[in-house]
Amino acid sequence: MSIEKLKIIFNQFQHEGEFESYQELASGHINDSYLIKTNHKPYFVLQRINHEVFKDVPGLIENKVAISQHIRRKLKDLPKKKLKRRVLAFAKTKAGAFYFRGDDGNYWNLMYFIDKSVSFETVKDERIAYEGGCLLGQFLTLTNDFDVSKLIEVIPKFHDMSFRYMQFEDALRIASNERRGIVKEQILLVEGLKAEMHILQSLKESGAIKIRVTHNDTKISNSLFNEKSKGLCVIDTDTIMPGIVHYDFGDAIRTICNTAAEDETNLDLVEFNLKYYKAYTKGFLKKMKSSLTPIELKYLPLGAKTMIFIMALRFLTDYLNNDVYYKIKYPNHNLDRAKNQFKLLQSMSQKMSQIENEL
Ligand code: GN1
Numbered sequence: 298m299s300i301e302k303l304k305i306i307f308n309q310f311q312h313e314g315e316f317e318s319y320q321e322l323a324s325g326h327i328n329d330s331y332l333i334k335t336n337h338k339p340y341f342v343l344q345r346i347n348h349e350v351f352k353d354v355p356g357l358i359e360n361k362v363a364i365s366q367h368i369r370r371k372l373k374d375l376p377k378k379k380l381k382r383r384v385l386a387f388a389k390t391k392a393g394a395f396y397f398r399g400d401d402g403n404y405w406n407l408m409y410f411i412d413k414s415v416s417f418e419t420v421k422d423e424r425i426a427y428e429g430g431c432l433l434g435q436f437l438t439l440t441n442d443f444d445v446s447k448l449i450e451v452i453p454k455f456h457d458m459s460f461r462y463m464q465f466e467d468a469l470r471i472a473s474n475e476r477r478g479i480v481k482e483q484i485l486l487v488e489g490l491k492a493e494m495h496i497l498q499s500l501k502e503s504g505a506i507k508i509r510v511t512h513n514d515t516k517i518s519n520s521l522f523n524e525k526s527k528g529l530c531v532i533d534t535d536t537i538m539p540g541i542v543h544y545d546f547g548d549a550i551r552t553i554c555n556t557a558a559e560d561e562t563n564l565d566l567v568e569f570n571l572k573y574y575k576a577y578t579k580g581f582l583k584k585m586k587s588s589l590t591p592i593e594l595k596y597l598p599l600g601a602k603t604m605i606f607i608m609a610l611r612f613l614t615d616y617l618n619n620d621v622y623y624k625i626k627y628p629n630h631n632l633d634r635a636k637n638q639f640k641l642l643q644s645m646s647q648k649m650s651q652i653e654n655e656l
C-alpha cells in the first residue's frame with residue numbers, strides 16, 4: 298500500500314489532523330491495519346476490512362459501532378473512578394458513513410488511536426492476566442442488556458463445531474498426499490475429540506446456554522492496557538455477533554495461558570500456565586459472576602478447551618487447503634500454529650482437575 302493511497306483514503310474521513318506518516322500494524326491474520334500519525338494528536342488507526350472473509354461489511358460496521366456507542370453511554374453512568382475505561386470510537390467519512398468503499402471495492406474504516414496504550418502477544422505476569430479478565434468481564438457485562446437480535450452474524454457459523462469439522466473433512470479430501478501425510482497424527486487427535494468438542498454446541502442449540510453479545514476474537518493482543526498495566530479496553534471488534542460466553546472466555550484463555558506465542562515452533566516452550574488461568578478467571582468472575590447462569594459457569598473450563606481445539610482445527614484445515622485463509626509468513630506457518638495449539642490442548646488436559654477447582 299503506497300503512502301499516497303493511504304493518505305487519499307484517510308482524507309475521505311472527517312478528522313482535524315493532517316496526515317504525516319504511517320506504520321503498518323502487522324499482528325492481525327485477516328485485515329490490514331495502519332497507524333496514521335498526524336501533525337497533532339489524536340492519531341488514528343485506518344483499517345481495510347477483508348471482504349473475502351467478511352461478506353457483509355456494512356453490517357459488520359453497524360454491529361461494532363452500535364456496541365461501541367452502547368458501551369460509551371454506559372461508561373458515562375458508571376461512578377467516576379481514577380481510571381476511566383475506554384471504548385473504541387469510529388470516525389465518519391465526509392459523506393457521513395462509518396466506512397469508505399474505494400473504486401477497487403475495498404472497504405475502509407477509521408478509529409481513534411487510544412494514546413499511551415500497549416498490547417501484548419503473550420502474558421508475562423499475573424497482573425496482566427487479572428486485568429485482562431476484568432476487561433472482558435466488563436465488556437460482556439456492559440453489553441448484557443444490548444438486544445442481541447439487532448446484531449448480524451458477521452461470519453455465519455464462526456465458532457460452530459460441526460461446520461468447522463465439515464470444512465476440515467472437505468479439506469482432507471482435496472489435500473495433497475504430502476500434506477495429508479504430514480498431519481497424520483493431528484488427524485487422529487481431531488477424530489478422537491469429536492464427541493467432547495460438540496458438547497457446548499449441543500447445549501447452545503438446545504437453549505440450555507443463553508445467546509449473548511460476544512466479541513469472538515478475545516486473544517490477549519486484542520486488549521489494550523495503559524503504561525501501568527491497567528486494562529483500558531478490548532479492540533478488534535469486527536467479529537462482535539451473537540454467541541455464548543464460552544467463546545470469549547475460551548479464546549482469551551487460549552492466549553493468556555499459553556506460555557509461548559500462538560506460532561512458537563519450540564513446543565517445549567508451550568505450556569498451559571495455571572497461575573495465569575487463576576488470575577484471569579478471578580478478574581473475569583469479579584466483573585461477571587453475577588450475570589452468569591450456573592450452567593454458563595460450570596462449562597467455562599470446557600469452553601477454554603473447545604476454543605483451543607477449534608483454533609487448532611482451523612489452522613490445520615487451512616494448512617490442508619494450501620493456506621488460503623490466514624496470512625502466513627512462511628510455508629509451514631499454519632502447520633506450526635496447529636501443532637502449537639494441540640500442544641497447549643494436551644497441556645491443559647493434564648491440568649483439567651485443578652482448572653475445574655478454580656470455579
Ligand atoms: C484471526 O485477524 P485476527 O488475527 O484478529 C481470526 C480469529 C483467530 C485468530 C487467531 C475473522 O483473527 O478467529 O482466533 O486469527 N479471525 C477471523 O490468531 O477468522
Ligand code: MG
Pocket residue numbers: 325514533535536
Ligand atoms: Mg480479529
